[in-house]
Structure formats: structure tokens, C-alpha cells
Amino acid sequence: MAGEEKILHVRVTAADTRALRNLLRDERLDVGGGPAPTPGPGDERSIEAFVTEEKALGLEREDVAVHVLGDATAIGRARQEEVGTGDRFADPGIVPHGLGQKVKDQSREG
Amino acid sequence: MYLNITEVDSALVNLSGAYPSLCELIDLPETSVEGVACHALRLRADPDGGPRDCAVFIGGVHAREWGSCEILVFFAADLLEAYSTGSGLVYGGKTFTAAQVAALLEGLDIVVFPLVNPDGRQYSQTVKAMWRKNRNPEYSTGVGDCVGVDINRNYDFLFDFATAFSPLSDVRVSADPCDPQVYQGPRPFSEPETRNVRWLLDEYPRTRWFVDVHSFSEDMLHVWGDDENQSDDPDMNFQNSAFDGTRGVDGDTAYREFVPKDDLDSASGLARHFTEALEAVRGKQYTAKPAFDLYPTAGTSDDYAFSRHIVDPDKGKIHAYTIEWGTEFQPPWAEMKLIAKDVCAGLVQFCADAPSTVTD
Numbered sequence: 001m002a003g004e005e006k007i008l009h010v011r012v013t014a015a016d017t018r019a020l021r022n023l024l025r026d027e028r029l030d031v032g033g034g035p036a037p038t039p040g041p042g043d044e045r046s047i048e049a050f051v052t053e054e055k056a057l058g059l060e061r062e063d064v065a066v067h068v069l070g071d072a073t074a075i076g077r078a079r080q081e082e083v084g085t086g087d088r089f090a091d092p093g094i095v096p097h098g099l100g101q102k103v104k105d106q107s108r109e110g
Numbered sequence: 111m112y113l114n115i116t117e118v119d120s121a122l123v124n125l126s127g128a129y130p131s132l133c134e135l136i137d138l139p140e141t142s143v144e145g146v147a148c149h150a151l152r153l154r155a156d157p158d159g160g161p162r163d164c165a166v167f168i169g170g171v172h173a174r175e176w177g178s179c180e181i182l183v184f185f186a187a188d189l190l191e192a193y194s195t196g197s198g199l200v201y202g203g204k205t206f207t208a209a210q211v212a213a214l215l216e217g218l219d220i221v222v223f224p225l226v227n228p229d230g231r232q233y234s235q236t237v238k239a240m241w242r243k244n245r246n247p248e249y250s251t252g253v254g255d256c257v258g259v260d261i262n263r264n265y266d267f268l269f270d271f272a273t274a275f276s277p278l279s280d281v282r283v284s285a286d287p288c289d290p291q292v293y294q295g296p297r298p299f300s301e302p303e304t305r306n307v308r309w310l311l312d313e314y315p316r317t318r319w320f321v322d323v324h325s326f327s328e329d330m331l332h333v334w335g336d337d338e339n340q341s342d343d344p345d346m347n348f349q350n351s352a353f354d355g356t357r358g359v360d361g362d363t364a365y366r367e368f369v370p371k372d373d374l375d376s377a378s379g380l381a382r383h384f385t386e387a388l389e390a391v392r393g394k395q396y397t398a399k400p401a402f403d404l405y406p407t408a409g410t411s412d413d414y415a416f417s418r419h420i421v422d423p424d425k426g427k428i429h430a431y432t433i434e435w436g437t438e439f440q441p442p443w444a445e446m447k448l449i450a451k452d453v454c455a456g457l458v459q460f461c462a463d464a465p466s467t468v469t470d
Binding site for chain 2 (some may be wrong): 009012024031050085087105
């Protein structure tokens with residue numbers, strides 16, 4: 001959509017739990033999921049967030065690093081191309097099927 | 111491809127038409143803010159049988175978490191087709207026998223409400239993919255981010271968060287109508303979408319389990335979401351104003367939310383059964399944990415559902431959960447189908463095991 005502000009998908013990594021908690025309280029980030037320990041030694045904790053480019057730059061500080069994972073706006077536009085158009089179930093006779101395999105067994109007999 | 115909002119609804123209508131003896135189409139009492147009619151399905155075999163315990167599943171609350179609707183449509187479709195053909199269900203490495211499927215539909219009422227927030231989904235799928243809230247323009251300028259309420263902050267649980275929570279808490283809720291994500295609304299149940307969910311819980315008073323399907327973080331969350339759990343001090347609870355201003359701080363002892371040990375064991379056990387079945391499909395490891403471990407919240411569906419019997423002892427106890435599927439809000443559709451298989455296996459196991467957890 002023309003004019004839509006670009007949103008980045010970022011991973012924010014803080015030196016420890018307290019630093020991340022302070023950041024979340026102060027910055028009101030749009031997060032996906034919750035804080036998680038960063039692999040490897042040390043107390044680093046990270047969280048994924050969705051922020052503007054300007055906000056991403058503003059998050060960087062001594063005990064906080066920001067790593068860009070992707071362009072959430074561009075990914076969102078691409079995914080919108082994967083949404084059905086019209087109504088694939090407009091015919092009442094078309095019944096949706098789930099993804100499980102239906103397998104006959106003997107367990108209901110007798 | 112993902113379902114658009116018309117397709118989510120017509121999928122439910124067609125399922126009810128294809129399996130009239132196994133399911134009933136439920137008209138929710140309120141349309142969405144933009145006037146979209148909402149439907150749910152009740153699944154039960156032997157429809158003339160007596161009252162039964164009920165499990166309610168909702169999805170499509172947060173607009174951008176698209177796959178939640180598909181998961182619940184597939185879940186209902188799988189159960190109906192398997193039962194009607196006398197089949198079992200296989201999801202990758204996880205198998206349910208025909209007898210297990212039959213026992214489930216003959217022993218429980220299963221209510222599936224896949225699209226709570228149709229206006230938000232429509233906006234996310236056609237305009238701004240990252241949109242989360244509903245599309246109510248009434249509480250501010252009605253422009254840009256100043257539209258909409260976060261449905262999953264609009265329930266009646268510690269709604270007055272400024273009083274209830276510590277100023278040190280990073281509780282994920284806002285009273286600002288222009289907050290782009292977590293505006294709670296002007297009062298509990300201000301939104302028709304939230305009232306529809308409450309109506310389901312009231313309409314099916316034997317609801318004992320409630321699951322709200324969200325993304326993302328690969329978790330199966332159980333109560334509580336406002337603070338850490340404790341089972342030793344019943345007076346330290348969400349109704350006790352003596353603890354106002356202390357809630358929502360991680361790692362402290364000033365406040366922890368009371369939950370009886372039996373309830374906690376039941377809630378965490380069933381959550382683990384879900385994750386174990388899910389992992390059997392293709393090895394994905396979800397974590398069963400209290401919702402507070404994600405972040406502190408107020409006004410969420412799961413805490414509201416479980417708190418109902420505490421606030422009003424005439425209401426039944428509902429064990430309440432939030433699924434956070436996947437690692438992104440909108441995976442490519444090919445990946446979303448794999449995630450849906452994982453979660454459907456977990457949901458079938460959840461329903462199969464839920465009745466055995468009833469002790470009262």
C-alpha cells in the first residue's frame with residue numbers, strides 16, 4: 001500500500017533480564033512472543049519486535065543491541081498475495097477438509 | 111491459500127450442511143463493529159443425548175494472526191469427517207484411533223468459533239498486514255492507529271490496570287485509544303466481538319475448557335497472566351484490593367496470583383499433553399507454561415474465563431489456555447499448513463484427555 005510506514009522485524013538483545021525488562025517498560029514495543037535467553041554463555045535475553053526504522057535506531061544503547069530480521073511490511077504484502085479471493089465455498093456442496101489423514105482401523109468395531 | 115473472511119464463514123456453513131447430525135451452526139448474537147455476522151459450530155455426536163461438558167475454542171481475535179482461523183476450521187472438519195466415516199486421524203507421527211475420535215465427539219460438546227474479529231482480519235489481509243485490533247473508530251479520531259480495540263485486553267479481569275499493577279510492571283495493556291496494539295477499550299466488554307465470546311461461555315454453562323488460539327512463540331499458556339502463580343496464600347488474589355499497586359512484577363514476592371494446587375496441576379498437565387501430541391507430529395517443541403511467563407497482561411480471555419467461577423461461585427470452573435503457534439504471524443501458506451497439522455494434533459489430544467482431568 002503506497003505511503004505505508006515500513007515496519008522492521010527485529011531481535012532486541014539486552015545484557016540481562018533487568019535491562020530487557022526496563023526496555024520493555026519504557027519503550028512499549030510491539031512484540032512477537034516473549035523474552036528468551038540468548039544461546040551461549042552469559043545472561044543476555046532477547047525478544048522479537050516490530051518497529052519503524054527510526055525506532056530501531058533509537059533502541060540501540062550500551063546494554064541493548066538490535067538485529068534486523070526482515071522487512072515486516074514487505075513480507076506482509078507478499079503474504080496478502082496468499083489470501084484467497086472470492087469464496088471457494090460459495091457452492092454449499094463444497095465441504096472443507098482438514099489436514100489429518102483419515103485412516104480406517106478396527107477400534108470402533110464390536 | 112489463506113481463507114478470507116467470507117471463506118471462513120462459508121466453510122462453517124458448509125460443514126454444518128454436510129454433517130447435520132453432528133454439528134449445529136451457532137449464530138452469535140452480535141455482528142462485528144462493521145456489521146459482519148459471526149458464526150460458531152457446536153460439534154457433538156448423539157445430539158439427542160443429555161447435557162455434557164463443553165470445550166470452547168476461539169480464534170481470529172488478533173487480526174494479523176491469520177492461521178488461527180484455518181487451524182480451527184481444519185480441526186472441526188477433521189473431527190466431523192473422521193467420525194462420519196468411522197476413521198481415525200493421522201497427523202504425521204501422531205495417530206488417533208477411530209475409537210478415540212468417536213469417544214471425543216460422543217463425550218463432549220466442542221464449540222469452535224474460528225473468527226472472532228472479522229473486521230480486523232479483513233483489514234489485515236487487504237490493507238495493513240500487521241493490524242492487530244478490531245476496527246472500532248468510536249474512541250478517538252477514528253484515523254490511523256486511533257482506530258480499534260485489542261479484543262484480548264477487553265475482558266473483565268483486572269481491567270483497571272493502573273490501580274491493580276505495580277508501576278514497575280511492564281504490563282502489556284494501554285488506556286490510550288491511539289495505542290496501535292493493546293488499547294483495552296473504555297470499559298470491559300465494550301466491544302461486540304468480546305461480548306460474543308462471553309455469550310458463548312454463558313450459553314454453554316457446562317464449559318470446562320476454553321482455548322484461545324493466537325501466535326506467535328510456540329507456547330501453550332495456562333493461567334495466570336497477571337503475575338506468577340502461587341498455591342499457598344488464598345488471600346493474595348486478584349479480587350483483593352490490599353494488593354493493588356503490587357501486581358505484575360517478575361521475580362518478586364510482593365504479589366503472586368493464587369491458584370489452588372489441584373487446578374494448577376490439572377491446567378499444566380493438560381497443557382503438557384497438548385505439547386507432547388504436537389511434538390509427535392514432526393518434532394516441533396512447544397512449551398507449556400503460565401501466561402505470565404510471556405509477559406504480564408490484564409483483560410485477557412484466559413484469565414477472564416478462569417476467574418469467572420471465583421467472581422461468581424454459581425458459574426462453573428473453566429480451565430483456560432492460550433495457544434501461541436509458530437514463529438511469525440503470517441508464515442508462507444505452505445508452512446502454515448504444517449503448523450496447522452501440529453496444532454490440530456495437539457487439540458485432538460487436548461479434547462481426548464480433558465474429561466479425565468475433571469475431579470469435581
